Amino acid sequence: MKGGTNKDRRPCPDWCTADHQDPGGSWSCDSGHNWIRNRDGQLAAEATVSWDAFEHRPAVTAYLFPRDAKPDVGSGFAHSRYEAEQMARLIDYAADVPKGVLRQLAADVRESAAVAYPQDEAEAS
Numbered sequence: 001m002k003g004g005t006n007k008d009r010r011p012c013p014d015w016c017t018a019d020h021q022d023p024g025g026s027w028s029c030d031s032g033h034n035w036i037r038n039r040d041g042q043l044a045a046e047a048t049v050s051w052d053a054f055e056h057r058p059a060v061t062a063y064l065f066p067r068d069a070k071p072d073v074g075s076g077f078a079h080s081r082y083e084a085e086q087m088a089r090l091i092d093y094a095a096d097v098p099k100g101v102l103r104q105l106a107a108d109v110r111e112s113a114a115v116a117y118p119q120d121e122a123e124a125s
């Protein structure tokens with residue numbers, strides 16, 4: 001909230017729309033929701049800025065909402081202008097790539113994550 005502070009007493013940035021006075025309100029500063037909907041009105045995507053109470057810098061997040069009954073959204077996070085630009089390019093370029101290429105890329109990302117973070121996989125099971 002402009003001129004306010006979050007629950008950790010850090011001053012809110014001008015873009016914060018969160019009501020931190022609400023006892024059930026968010027700890028995070030939030031830019032609000034820029035929802036993008038499909039032609040049928042279903043929620044398709046969202047891009048937002050948030051700043052968790054205990055983080056040192058804000059995060060830009062992009063969400064994609066699946067059309068079927070899958071429970072989880074897909075998301076990408078960026079913690080710098082460079083990372084946010086890279087994420088925007090990825091999304092832009094994906095618009096021109098065949099679905100099969102994107103599904104293979106998703107599988108390769110999961111495989112790379114298992115290599116990079118093997119201890120996380122052991123903790124999850």
Ligand SMILES: [Zn+2]
Nearest residue numbers: 001012016029
């Ligand atoms: Zn705030």
